[in-house]
Every structure is written in C-alpha cells, then in structure tokens.
Amino acid sequence: MKILMKGNEAICDAAIKAGCRAFFGYPITPQNEIPEYMAKQMEKLGGVFVQAESEVAAINMVYGAAAAGVRVMTSSSSPGIALKQEGISYLVGADLPCVIVSVSRSGPGLGGILPAQSDYFQATRGGGNGDYYLPVYAPFSIQEAMDLVIKAFDVADKYRTPVMVLADGMLGQMMEPCSLPEAINIPEAHSWGANGNSDKRPRNTITSLNLKGEGLEEMNIRRFKTYDTIKQNEVMVDNRVQDGDEVAIVAYGTPARIALNAIEILKEQGIKAGLVRPITLWPYPYDTFQNLPSSVKQVVVAELSMGQMIEDVKLGVAGKLPVSLYGRTGGMIFEPEEVAAYVKSCI
C-alpha cells in the first residue's frame, strides 16, 4: 500500500530497511527531519543515534562505526557537508563504507535554507584532500530517493567506499506517495571490521596511515582500479531523448521534474526536446552524450547553480554540439515556462 512520505523521512525509512542501525548527525535546515526521524527510530530499533557536537564530530563517529563493520549513515546540508570533508577524506583513506546524505541548500557560506544545486562540485570533485572520488546518487522523486539510499548502502559495502546521496532541499521537504521497498537481504557485519573480536580471529586493523611514499602510491593506484570498476558497472542515467528530438535538456534532481514539464510546453509549441537525467553524478554518464540521436542540435543544461554539472556535460559532448546553461541560484527555482522559453531562444 502506498503512503504519503516526505523526502527526508523516506530517506530514513530506506536506510533502516537497508539495515542501518547507526546514525550520527547535527541539525541543519532543510534536512532536519532526518536526524529527528532517526533519533526516534534508532531508539525503537535498538540502534545508535548521536546528535554530535558538530558535523566534524558526526563524520568521525561515522568513521568509528564504519570501522566496526556496520552500516552507518550521516546527513547534512551544504555548509554542514563542507565541514565533514576532512572526515570523508579519512574514510576514503581507510576504505570505509558509509552513506552520506546531502540535502543541499543555497550558498556560498551560510547561504540560505532554500533549495540549490551549487554543491555539485563539492559532491563529485570532493572537498577533502587527496586523490579520491565518491559515488554520488541524485534522486528526482521520493520513491527513487528510497531506492537509491538502499543502493548506496550496497555500493558502499561492495567497493568499501563512502557513497553520497545528493538531494536538493526541495526533494528533502516535498511529499509524494510512495511504497516502502520489499524486505531486502542485509549483510552481516563485515569480517574486516574492528569490532572487538580479535581474540577469536587475527587482529583487524583499519588505517589510512602509510608513511612510505611507495606504499601510499600503491594504495592510491589500487583505489583507482576500484574506481575503474565502479565506472564500468555503476553508471546510471535516465535518458529520454528520442530520435527526432532537436534539443537535449540535461537536468538532475528537482530541475529534472521541472524540465519534464518544460518539455511538454515545448511540445505544444511544436519543439521536440528530450531529457537526459544523470542518476549517478559520479561516475558520470559521459557516453550518453556521445550517443545522442543525430537530430539533436542543442544541449541545454538546467541547474539550480551558476553552472557546475555543465562542465561534465561538456566533457561528455566533447565539443560536438553547443552546450548552454539555464541556471538560477540563491534558492530561486525556475518554472517550467522559464526553461521552455530559454530552450526556444536557443534554437
């Protein structure tokens, strides 16, 4: 049976379904419902919830729980995710899986509480030090947010990496009918976990410490081999561009919903446009842009930023087509009519 769920609540229910019994966070709008909901649920389920003294503390608690081999999640919003970057880099360095939910708001600095997508670079290019990437999932509906949170836990475990779920504030706050995923198989705590059982097995050590240059280089090369595998196996894209479409509109998250309405408006005006919706922002679906139908003459990127994802779109298009941006920032959200008018002005 379907129920009406708020994005932030749905993310929690999905995490719980995926076996997450440890959550560490700190409040910030527009993701407050996540720690609020997890605080109630963890208590009921016998899990662990800590409202840490800061985002920095929370991400380091995530490191501890992940090192013990259990499924763990944290969440925050833009400036809070910025604070977590050091910890994320350490998690990568120690090959620890976890899920980080980023419900983004406007920036820079304190910014505002309204939705934005100006944290695309932060999510896909990392803010912490060192050579690394994170798999980043970008849902555009509440149901998809649930599905991708479960997927995020699986991918985190499979490749031993932190994974980010990037939702803009609108997805966190809006509601939609959805159904809880079916019961899923939850893996046992990892055998590599440092969980106090060393008298029964050889001692497990979790560390990113490798003071010798050769050793550290070897670790980085090994990690990038894993990244190659992730790139091969984990790219997700919702490509709705059809033969005959003149324009490809590229959008993720909330703007993808708006773009679909804009495409309907354009259709009424006799203009054929189709949507490319990257679901993984890293690894990015570059190939999609090499295989667009020959009818496509323009690529328009619709983002709630001054233009961040557009850089990946340009890498994908590789100069073959004109690529331009329709962006709003500061928490302003474009309407379908605005996007349609911009697309029309491009052709």
Place this chain on the structure above:
Amino acid sequence: MATTVVTGYYGSGKTEFCVNLALKLANDAGRGKRPVVIADLDIINPYFRSREAAEKLAQYGITVMGDHLDNNTGQDLPALSTAFVARIRAGDDVIIDLGGGELGAKVLSACRDDILASSHEFLCVLNPFRPETDSTSKMVGFVKTIEHTTGIDVSGVVNNGHMLHDTTAEDIIYSQEVVQQAASMLGLPISYTMLRKDIYGKIGGRLLSQQVITFEKLQMRQSWQ
C-alpha cells in the same frame, strides 16, 4: 466564526486547508467586507508555509501574517509576528495555520487566552495516508495529544485524505471511514471535507461532513511538486 485554529500532523494538508478556507471566506458575498487574515505560525516547516502564498492571496483581500521580517520565506527563524492577536481582539476572521504536530501546536500558548476569549473553532486536519495518522487509534491519540499540549479542546476534524496530485475518489471515501470512526470515538463532528472539484463531482453525495471545501488545483504545490 471569528478565529479558526488549524492543527494537524505534518503533511496532513493544514496549510492547503487554511488557504482554501480563507479563499472560501473571502469569496463569500454574504459575509460583507470583513477582512480575512491567515496567521502563519508554522515554526516547524521551512518550505510550503502559507506566507509563500501571501502575494497571491493579497489579490483576494486576504492578509498573511507570518514573521515580522516581510514574510521572508528564506528564513527559518521562529520570529513570529504577534500582529494577528490584535486582529483576533478586533473580531476579524483569523485563520491560524499552525506548524505540524505537537511541537507546531506549542506556539498557541502565546495567544491561548485571546483565542479562548474569541468565538473560535479548533480544527484538526486528518490524512490517513500519513504514517503517523494511518489508523483510527492513531488519529484519536493525535487529537488528544494536541488538546493536552494546547489546553484547548478540538471542536471538529477535517477529512483531508490525500495523496497530493494522485488523490482518487476511493482515497477520499477510505479516508472518510477512518476519520469518521475517529471522530465518533472523540465525540467530534467532521466539520469539513476538502477535495478536488472533479472528485467532488463523483462522490459529493457520499460525504458526511458538515461542510465541503473544493479546489481546482492545489494552491501550495506546483504541477511538478
């Protein structure tokens, strides 16, 4: 009815109800020219608050009083304006749009005496498709909690069973069954049913509430939301 206080769980549709109730009042020719005020006392939700609709509602002569910072929707400070209290005392039609749940209802303590001194209704909006109010017993518990928190007796419930854009006639009828059982256990009337006009066309004759509010499209949601 001068003061209508509207409470409900998050996502019950309180704000949508308040806005539609205000429009119904403002469009009621028999009422004369008395002002309609929505007091947006939502300190829980950062988005989808009635102050977002202030500009649209001004066209109908409806004033939205949110914060005292120009109804700025980009702030989540609990900086509420108390200007609406003067309007309650003046006997204007004031609709109080509370934030969700027990926490959202707590702000009423600031104006409880003025509400009790006015001619007032206290309505609880119910939606069985939200997990925290998805059964008769949870609805009853919720109403009692709100009464305990505010110290004001709820005077009626609103059947607002909805799935946002996806609401069907069956949803409303199912919701009515659950809400009616809760209302009868509480000894309260179903004061209103709120539903889309086309659905009302199909099932209007089966509704059990004292009054009905219909709308063409959702006021607080865009087509893509």
